[in-house]
Amino acid sequence: MTKPLQVEKLTRYADAVRKFASAAQNRCFGCGAANEHGLHLEFYLTQELHAVCETTVGDFFEGPKGFVHGGIIATLLDETMSKAVRAHGLVAMTRHMEVDYQRPVPSSEEIRLEGRVTRNEGRKHWTEALILNGHGKVLAHGKGLFIEVKPAPDPDPVKDGPTPHG
Numbered sequence: 001m002t003k004p005l006q007v008e009k010l011t012r013y014a015d016a017v018r019k020f021a022s023a024a025q026n027r028c029f030g031c032g033a034a035n036e037h038g039l040h041l042e043f044y045l046t047q048e049l050h051a052v053c054e055t056t057v058g059d060f061f062e063g064p065k066g067f068v069h070g071g072i073i074a075t076l077l078d079e080t081m082s083k084a085v086r087a088h089g090l091v092a093m094t095r096h097m098e099v100d101y102q103r104p105v106p107s108s109e110e111i112r113l114e115g116r117v118t119r120n121e122g123r124k125h126w127t128e129a130l131i132l133n134g135h136g137k138v139l140a141h142g143k144g145l146f147i148e149v150k151p152a153p154d155p156d157p158v159k160d161g162p163t164p165h166g
């Protein structure tokens with residue numbers, strides 16, 4: 001089992017992490033500012049290019065009462081792994097992923113997402129991600145295989161950054 005990263009409150013590590021860039025028109029359900037129904041996840045990168053996010057998922061995404069729906073848990077892990085891949089300058093899509101639902105993930109409480117790339121082989125990039133509660137306990141663990149794809153043309157690279165997705 002992967003150990004959580006030794007990065008505590010992001011505010012304490014303001015110099016060590018930088019915010020992940022995201023274009024204003026990004027409609028991604030996970031991280032897009034332009035999607036009013038989305039999760040609005042804001043990611044930071046550690047110096048090792050691991051993706052980290054602290055967030056609270058609202059009760060409108062519940063499955064069991066008080067806990068996040070399993071599909072949303074998979075989304076959180078997928079998005080976190082995707083950001084870890086993107087942190088290496090790669091544009092890739094999820095080809096395969098698996099989720100180990102270890103403990104229920106509470107809604108309306110702060111949780112922490114951590115993701116990283118574990119192996120690369122040509123276009124193939126293997127990843128993993130964790131969801132942790134406020135005490136650092138691992139609640140869910142995901143593993144993924146991402147395959148590089150050609151990036152979509154950017155409508156306005158000067159104004160909006162490197163990819164519409166961020």
Ligand SMILES: CCCCCCCC(=O)SCCNC(=O)CCNC(=O)[C@H](O)C(C)(C)COP(=O)(O)OP(=O)(O)OC[C@H]1O[C@@H](n2cnc3c(N)ncnc32)[C@H](O)[C@@H]1OP(=O)(O)O
Pocket residue numbers: 078079082091092093094095096124145147149165
């Ligand atoms: C653009 C950034 C958006 C980021 C959004 C956040 C992440 C997401 O949610 S993406 C949305 C969900 N994902 C999708 O919809 C993807 C749908 N799938 C696809 O479009 C395609 O399968 C795609 C593009 C990922 C890969 O297709 P393709 O280029 O044909 O690759 P394919 O030949 O199937 O596989 C590539 C390699 O992976 C290997 N491979 C495929 N599956 C597996 C597996 N489960 N385990 C191990 N290896 C595998 C293949 O054998 C192949 O190996 P090699 O190159 O050595 O022969």
